Amino acid sequence: MVPFLSLKDVSESFEPELSQTIERVVRSGWYLLGDEVKKFETEFAHYCGVKHCIGVANGLDALTLIMRAYKEMGLLHEGDEVIVPANTYIASILAVSANNLVPVPVEPSLETYLIDPAKIEAAITDRTKAIMPVHLYGQLCDMEAILKIADRYNLLIIEDSAQSHGAQRNGIKAGAWGNASGFSFYPGKNLGALGDAGAVTTNDDALAEVVRQLANYGSEKKYVNKYKGVNSRLDEIQAAVLSLKLKRLDEDNEKRRAVAAQYCQGIKNPDIVLPQGTQSPAHVVHIFAIRSAHRNALVEHLERHSIQTVIHYPIPPHKQRAYREWNARSYPITEKIHNEELSLPMSPTMSVSDVEEVIAAVNSFYVC
Numbered sequence: 361m362v363p364f365l366s367l368k369d370v371s372e373s374f375e376p377e378l379s380q381t382i383e384r385v386v387r388s389g390w391y392l393l394g395d396e397v398k399k400f401e402t403e404f405a406h407y408c409g410v411k412h413c414i415g416v417a418n419g420l421d422a423l424t425l426i427m428r429a430y431k432e433m434g435l436l437h438e439g440d441e442v443i444v445p446a447n448t449y450i451a452s453i454l455a456v457s458a459n460n461l462v463p464v465p466v467e468p469s470l471e472t473y474l475i476d477p478a479k480i481e482a483a484i485t486d487r488t489k490a491i492m493p494v495h496l497y498g499q500l501c502d503m504e505a506i507l508k509i510a511d512r513y514n515l516l517i518i519e520d521s522a523q524s525h526g527a528q529r530n531g532i533k534a535g536a537w538g539n540a541s542g543f544s545f546y547p548g549k550n551l552g553a554l555g556d557a558g559a560v561t562t563n564d565d566a567l568a569e570v571v572r573q574l575a576n577y578g579s580e581k582k583y584v585n586k587y588k589g590v591n592s593r594l595d596e597i598q599a600a601v602l603s604l605k606l607k608r609l610d611e612d613n614e615k616r617r618a619v620a621a622q623y624c625q626g627i628k629n630p631d632i633v634l635p636q637g638t639q640s641p642a643h644v645v646h647i648f649a650i651r652s653a654h655r656n657a658l659v660e661h662l663e664r665h666s667i668q669t670v671i672h673y674p675i676p677p678h679k680q681r682a683y684r685e686w687n688a689r690s691y692p693i694t695e696k697i698h699n700e701e702l703s704l705p706m707s708p709t710m711s712v713s714d715v716e717e718v719i720a721a722v723n724s725f726y727v728c
Contacts, residue, residue: 362705362714364668367547369709371554374604381600391596393576400599403606404543404559407526408535412568414560415594416575419522419544422558423455423492425592426518426540429570430490431459432587435516440489442518445475446694448494450677452520455542456492464488465678465686467693471636473497473649473701477505484509490516495524495534497672498550498616498646499637503529503537518542521561523646525551526613535561540571545602550616550646551609553598615708616645619715623648623704626719631658631727633700647672651700654727658702665721670703 371378385396397415405413416422430436438460444453446465456463466483469476474496491510493501510517517538524534525543535541545557560571570587573580578589620638627634633651637643649672652658662669676698678686704718 361666362668362710362717364670364703364705365548365707366709367552370552370707373709374608377604378601381604382597385597385600388596392593394596396596396599396603397594400594400603400606401559403603405561407606407609408533408541408561410536410561411563411565412561414568414572414575415599416558416560416571417592417594418556419520419542419546419558420451420455421575421590421592422542422544422560423452423518423520424458425571425574425590426542426560426562426567427455427459427461427490428574429567430516432570432574433566436461436489439487441485441487442490442492443475443480443483443488443515444492445494445496446676446678446691447473447475447697448496448520448677449522449673450680450682451522452492452494453677453683462487465689465691465694467691468697470693470696472499473635473697474499474501475506477502477509480506480509484513484515488513488515490518492518492520493538494520494522495527496647497635497649498523498527498644499635500524500527500529500534500537500642503532507537516540522546522558523549524644525549525646526609527642527644529642536563539564540567545598550613550644551602551605554601555598557594557598557602559594612708613644616706617643619706619708619710620645620648622712622715623719626716627722629723629725631725632722645706648704648706649701650704650722651697652702653700655700655702657727658722658725661725662718662721665717665724667718667721668705672701672703673698 401413447468519538519541521534522544540562543559545553574589575592578587
């Protein structure tokens with residue numbers, strides 16, 4: 361069996377330091393809002409090339425808190441529109457809806473699967489106040505083009521960097537392009553915790569202060585509550601684990617690119633559409649997303665060969681019951697991607713022989 365991702369193998373690759381780190385924090389007796397969180401926030405801000413990192417409970421909270429903070433600051437108001445990719449995980453859009461803002465889906469490029477900058481301008485109205493580029497599958501969006509549009513229309517840019525830790529274009533990393541960015545450290549991410557965790561990155565001093573307060577019950581100091589906040593805090597154990605793993609993030613991203621290179625060189629099946637740009641620094645290959653017009657048959661074939669795969673994602677947001685007001689809409693490029701996408705095993709701990717086994721199974725697939 362070649363697993364899609366063995367979190368056990370990933371964790372074991374950090375031993376014995378991982379267990380020693382957890383034991384150190386447990387023995388310290390301090391589990392929230394302590395030195396481990398401060399240390400990780402400082403390190404991750406430096407890594408991303410920004411002034412501020414605020415640890416929060418998860419990636420959805422990170423995005424939700426950014427927009428909530430902009431509302432508190434008077435830069436966003438209920439009913440304002442936020443341009444989002446039609447092709448994304450639903451969390452990106454949920455964060456917009458949670459703030460009583462209006463998500464406006466825009467189709468992706470079929471080559472990159474990312475929001476197509478050429479289609480953004482047509483979606484802008486006098487109610488548009490922000491763009492949310494989602495760096496899906498580990499690949500950075502065309503941020504130069506998106507920045508030009510945002511500057512032209514005076515729009516905020518809120519990056520969804522949940523899948524793109526360490527990806528960079530022209531020396532600028534994910535999380536440092538926009539006004540603010542939300543990160544997820546879900547265990548399966550390139551930089552993954554041992555449970556849920558997230559962060560906001562920004563160069564905006566005022567935004568950082570409001571996000572930090574909102575995430576801690578709206579409190580600027582203990583028992584003094586400036587906002588009607590929430591409880592969304594990164595805990596000490598997760599922060600310590602993330603600090604340990606951050607030291608190896610670039611190395612692990614290179615290992616992902618090596619696996620992707622082996623796939624791209626070895627897969628010769630004409631039924632398979634391979635992803636583009638996986639050897640670029642702009643792609644950290646969180647997901648190795650192929651496409652096939654015969655996906656269901658391919659999944660069954662790979663299962664018979666003990667290859668585990670995942671579909672990212674089987675139902676696009678506009679076809680979900682949660683957004684049933686959109687169900688009659690048609691986003692044909694998004695729908696094509698969601699009908700054909702299949703993610704092959706991808707991990708920095710994969711062996712060359714594991715990758716060869718996947719390649720052989722993919723190449724042996726044919727449609728009668």
